[in-house]
Amino acid sequence: MEANPPVVTVRFNKFLPYWAVFLTDLRQTARSWVYRLWVLMTVAAAAGLLLYKVGLHKEAGMFQSAAAQSGDLFRVMVVGSLALVVVLAVSAISAERGTVADSVLSRGISRHQYFLAKWHARLVVVTATFAALACLVLLATYFLFKDDAQSDLSLVGGLAAVLAVCAVLAAIVSWGVTIGALTNTTVLGITVFWLVLYGSGFLLSLLPEPWPSPERQLARLKFVLQGQYNPAVLTQLLVASAAACVGAATVGLLGFSKRDV
Amino acid sequence: MAEAAELVVETQHLTKIYQNRQIALNDVSLSIEPGCVLGLLGPNGAGKTTFLRLVLGLHRPTAGWAKVFKQTMSPNAADLRRRIGYIPTNPQFPKGMTPIVYLDYIARLFGLPADVRKPKLATLIRAVDLLPHSGDSIAHFTPGMTARLAVAASLINEPDLLIWDEPTHGLDIEARRSMLELIKRLASEKTLIISSHNLSDVDEVCNHACVLNKGQMIFHGSLQDLKGRIRKNHYELDLDGDQKAITKTVQAVRAMKDVTHAVLRHRRLEIKLGDETPNALVLAQLFQTLADHKVTLITVRSVGMQTEQAYLDLVEKEEGRGFARLYQSAEAA
Numbered sequence: 001m002e003a004n005p006p007v008v009t010v011r012f013n014k015f016l017p018y019w020a021v022f023l024t025d026l027r028q029t030a031r032s033w034v035y036r037l038w039v040l041m042t043v044a045a046a047a048g049l050l051l052y053k054v055g056l057h058k059e060a061g062m063f064q065s066a067a068a069q070s071g072d073l074f075r076v077m078v079v080g081s082l083a084l085v086v087v088l089a090v091s092a093i094s095a096e097r098g099t100v101a102d103s104v105l106s107r108g109i110s111r112h113q114y115f116l117a118k119w120h121a122r123l124v125v126v127t128a129t130f131a132a133l134a135c136l137v138l139l140a141t142y143f144l145f146k147d148d149a150q151s152d153l154s155l156v157g158g159l160a161a162v163l164a165v166c167a168v169l170a171a172i173v174s175w176g177v178t179i180g181a182l183t184n185t186t187v188l189g190i191t192v193f194w195l196v197l198y199g200s201g202f203l204l205s206l207l208p209e210p211w212p213s214p215e216r217q218l219a220r221l222k223f224v225l226q227g228q229y230n231p232a233v234l235t236q237l238l239v240a241s242a243a244a245c246v247g248a249a250t251v252g253l254l255g256f257s258k259r260d261v
Numbered sequence: 262m263a264e265a266a267e268l269v270v271e272t273q274h275l276t277k278i279y280q281n282r283q284i285a286l287n288d289v290s291l292s293i294e295p296g297c298v299l300g301l302l303g304p305n306g307a308g309k310t311t312f313l314r315l316v317l318g319l320h321r322p323t324a325g326w327a328k329v330f331k332q333t334m335s336p337n338a339a340d341l342r343r344r345i346g347y348i349p350t351n352p353q354f355p356k357g358m359t360p361i362v363y364l365d366y367i368a369r370l371f372g373l374p375a376d377v378r379k380p381k382l383a384t385l386i387r388a389v390d391l392l393p394h395s396g397d398s399i400a401h402f403t404p405g406m407t408a409r410l411a412v413a414a415s416l417i418n419e420p421d422l423l424i425w426d427e428p429t430h431g432l433d434i435e436a437r438r439s440m441l442e443l444i445k446r447l448a449s450e451k452t453l454i455i456s457s458h459n460l461s462d463v464d465e466v467c468n469h470a471c472v473l474n475k476g477q478m479i480f481h482g483s484l485q486d487l488k489g490r491i492r493k494n495h496y497e498l499d500l501d502g503d504q505k506a507i508t509k510t511v512q513a514v515r516a517m518k519d520v521t522h523a524v525l526r527h528r529r530l531e532i533k534l535g536d537e538t539p540n541a542l543v544l545a546q547l548f549q550t551l552a553d554h555k556v557t558l559i560t561v562r563s564v565g566m567q568t569e570q571a572y573l574d575l576v577e578k579e580e581g582r583g584f585a586r587l588y589q590s591a592e593a594a
Contacts, residue, residue: 012343012372020369024355031357099353106317107370108343108418111336257336260279260320 017109021117029088029125038084039129042077046137049073054144066145066152070161071222073137077130078165078218085126085169086197089176090189092118093256097184101261111257119177119249126173127166134162138225154227160234161224164217167241172197174245178252182259212237268292269422269452270316274325277311277476285311287476288325293469295421298448300463300484301456302572303473309456310350312473313424316454317347329422343371346415348425350456352407354399360391360410363399364417371418378417385413405436412443423453429462441466464568472575479579487571494534495564496544501528501557510554517550519543531564 029035053069056062093115096104105114138158145152176193183189205213223229270293277286286308293299301309314320316327318334318341327334329341354363364385368378386395389409394402399410408428415423428444429437444466447453457463463470463484470487472480480487500507511525514532520543522533534543544561551558 013374014372016372017370020366024366028355099349100355102319102349103352104370105319106342106347107367108339108372109370110339
């Protein structure tokens with residue numbers, strides 16, 4: 001009598017599906033035209049503005065402090081990036097709705113893992129890219145306006161400014177991914193998200209001084225870059241951003257796990 | 262009736278209404294036993310894909326439930342989906358991937374560790390004949406190659422249940438034949454649910470059928486039961502021999518009391534027997550008559566494709582029930 005073949009039990013790695021979606025989304029986002037356009041536009045706009053300021057400084061003798069120039073650049077980068085960051089965030093899940101999502105979600109992955117992987121991937125892509133671009137801008141400003149920058153720009157202030165902007169972007173990306181997961185199409189998701197962003201920005205601008213209005217915060221960046229900031233306020237901003245991210249993720253996790261794909 | 266413990270899929274009162282606008286599936290209760298190859302039939306918009314998506318947990322039922330391997334399916338039931346292999350209609354893949362990258366991705370989605378998934382994906386790529394294209398981008402694949410890749414992806418986790426939504430859709434004759442042969446081979450070891458418009462495919466590979474029409478299940482049972490419902494006793498015979506002998510034969514056939522209709526067109530004889538007539542006896546007499554007149558019988562066949570005829574009869578009957586549809590028909594029950 002033949003002996004039965006040994007039963008081989010495969011041990012499934014429960015976190016592997018999360019990593020698979022996370023890494024694949026990182027790669028695919030980096031290859032997407034929206035991401036490339038964002039990076040290209042930001043680099044081109046920053047380089048153009050810097051060269052313009054250098055020209056003004058060298059040729060016309062008009063002088064602006066390094067911190068003020070970096071602050072202006074940061075503002076241009078944030079406002080200019082917003083449209084494409086919104087598209088990147090909202091399209092994370094909604095763009096795959098249909099047969100591509102079918103071929104992923106019909107495998108051994110839960111909705112929770114899928115949402116978390118997509119959310120984390122877009123968070124990492126957007127914040128890491130913005131942080132890298134902002135650091136490049138700071139370095140370029142430092143070396144182009146070295147004499148002034150040595151007295152004007154602060155390393156800690158620069159890091160604080162980058163951290164603050166990244167925290168705000170993280171909250172924006174989190175709500176973008178959540179809205180994309182809860183709406184039926186990418187176009188609808190982008191529309192809804194723009195309404196939410198503009199609406200909340202407008203409402204915040206109506207509120208008195210202690211409340212953070214986007215305009216006021218962006219205008220203050222040059223002081224932060226000079227190292228003139230209150231660590232308690234920065235901490236509050238980081239905590240508020242983290243709370244907004246967690247809130248968005250909770251809504252997204254609960255909502256997406258109940259939706260049809 | 263099979264014990265509940267043995268069932269691979271079980272649904273009770275499964276209903277799906279999209280946004281209170283479209284009733285895609287209406288009160289479907291069925292059970293699928295291990296080893297069953299179920300053909301899911303129905304016209305466009307009948308609810309076949311909705312049913313499959315509910316079984317997979319891609320959609321949530323509006324009412325009722327679907328159990329797979331005795332556990333209720335839900336969007337977060339990843340453990341259950343690890344035992345299922347799925348091919349959607351017109352499968353699409355993430356852009357910029359090669360077959361190796363895609364299958365590795367799918368295997369990781371099932372949580373398969375590297376020492377298991379790497380050899381398996383290599384074996385599958387060889388098995389589905391994609392080895393020469395393993396480094397090519399999926400975006401440039403033909404429908405046949407795409408279908409083969411989808412098959413490999415659905416088998417990479419060695420599933421117990423295969424759910425294939427129109428697997429022969431858009432395939433050429435050769436690819437379709439390969440697909441049907443594969444289904445036949447898999448049928449010996451797995452449970453399959455195959456949705457198809459092509460009734461001859463279902464006829465060839467399935468042993469059970471479920472017919473949906475406008476979201477309602479109008480038949481569920483074995484393929485033999487489905488065929489047993491068709492109008493029987495309608496045959497065509499291709500004859501050869503002397504024309505006078507054939508004419509005499511036809512006259513003799515017409516004289517047989519159980520033959521209600523006999524028409525000769527060229528050398529093809531079409532006959533109909535009475536509904537309740539035992540066909541074997543009459544056909545035996547008929548063959549004897551042919552032999553007596555020295556007429557050669559080239560072919561004999563039952564008119565119409567049996568499954569197709571049965572399916573059309575069912576749908577027609579359901580449409581004709583009018584308000585009686587309020588009550589479950591005997592077939593569905």
